[in-house]
Amino acid sequence: MLGVIRRWFDTDDVRGTGTTPDYRFSLANERTFLAWIRTGLALVAGGLAAAQFLPPLPIAYLREGIAIALLLLGGAVAVRAVDHWARTERAMRLGRDLPASRFPAVLAILVGVGALVLVAAVVVQAFDGA
Amino acid sequence: MEREPGVPFERTQLAWRRTLLAMGAVAVLGARMAAVDSLPLVVAAAVAVWIAAFVLGRRRIRTPGLPARGVLTLLALATVGYAGLGVFLVLA
Numbered sequence: 287m288l289g290v291i292r293r294w295f296d297t298d299d300v301r302g303t304g305t306t307p308d309y310r311f312s313l314a315n316e317r318t319f320l321a322w323i324r325t326g327l328a329l330v331a332g333g334l335a336a337a338q339f340l341p342p343l344p345i346a347y348l349r350e351g352i353a354i355a356l357l358l359l360g361g362a363v364a365v366r367a368v369d370h371w372a373r374t375e376r377a378m379r380l381g382r383d384l385p386a387s388r389f390p391a392v393l394a395i396l397v398g399v400g401a402l403v404l405v406a407a408v409v410v411q412a413f414d415g416a
Numbered sequence: 417m418e419r420e421p422g423v424p425f426e427r428t429q430l431a432w433r434r435t436l437l438a439m440g441a442v443a444v445l446g447a448r449m450a451a452v453d454s455l456p457l458v459v460a461a462a463v464a465v466w467i468a469a470f471v472l473g474r475r476r477i478r479t480p481g482l483p484a485r486g487v488l489t490l491l492a493l494a495t496v497g498y499a500g501l502g503v504f505l506v507l508a
Contacts, residue, residue, distance in 0.1 A: 294486070294488075294489040294492075295485065295486040295489050296485065296486070301482075309424075309481070309482070310424045312482050313424045313425060313427070313428045313482075314424070316428055316431075316482075316483055316488070317427060317428050317431045319488055320428075320431040320432060320434070320435045320491075321431065323435050323491055323492060323495055324434060324435050324438050326492075326495045326499075327435070327438045327439055327441075327442050327495055327498075328438065330442050330495060330498050330499045330502060331438075331441060331442045331445055333499070333502050334442065334445040334446055334449055334498075334502045335445060337449060337502060337505065337506050338445070338448065338449050338452070350506050350507075353502065353506050354502075354503055354506055354507075357499040357500075357502040357503050357506075358499065358503070360495065360498075360499045361495065361496040361499035361500065363495075364492040364493075364495035364496050364499075365492060365496060367492055368488055368489050368492040371488055
């Protein structure tokens with residue numbers, strides 16, 4: 287665990303292993319990392335916006351729950367992004383297969399389920415109000 | 417093929433700019449939330465983290481080649497920091 291975290295900071299350690307791949311691949315890996323960071327930032331922005339701009343919802347603490355879920359998901363995406371960047375860099379240097387990951391699928395399911403729950407909540411609220 | 421070496425790096429520069437811009441938006445949202453709760457130190461921290469990320473990112477994109485030690489981790493930690501700031505302000 288500590289070794290993994292050390293590798294996030296110590297890029298010399300990443301560079302010390304194996305052989306340098308084509309720099310274009312490393313730059314592509316960096317851009318993929320940045321795209322994940324933007325995904326994480328978008329989730330964090332969604333959480334901050336939900337906390338500030340949603341009116342209080344009929345279910346107690348639902349607004350706070352939505353905000354905290356989005357914020358935690360955004361933070362998790364950012365941490366995963368560094369780990370995946372380091373593992374990909376290592377795999378490229380060692381000429382191994384790129385690391386496989388279930389994370390994109392998990393994130394997609396979480397966002398999809400969250401959206402469905404909110405659609406259901408809006409529909410229920412519309413019928414209750416009518 | 418002559419111009420090819422610069423293109424992947426230029427794409428990476430643009431990706432950094434987009435990311436820093438997105439982080440600026442998050443910093444403004446976080447700073448606003450802290451300002452509404454009258455927490456000037458948290459406002460200052462939200463802005464300071466963005467300025468630090470901006471300076472590090474600019475240094476990164478001015479140097480062709482691979483990212484310097486830890487700059488990617490610091491960028492991710494800044495994102496986690498904004499998430500933590502949000503959770504703190506929601507619970508406070």
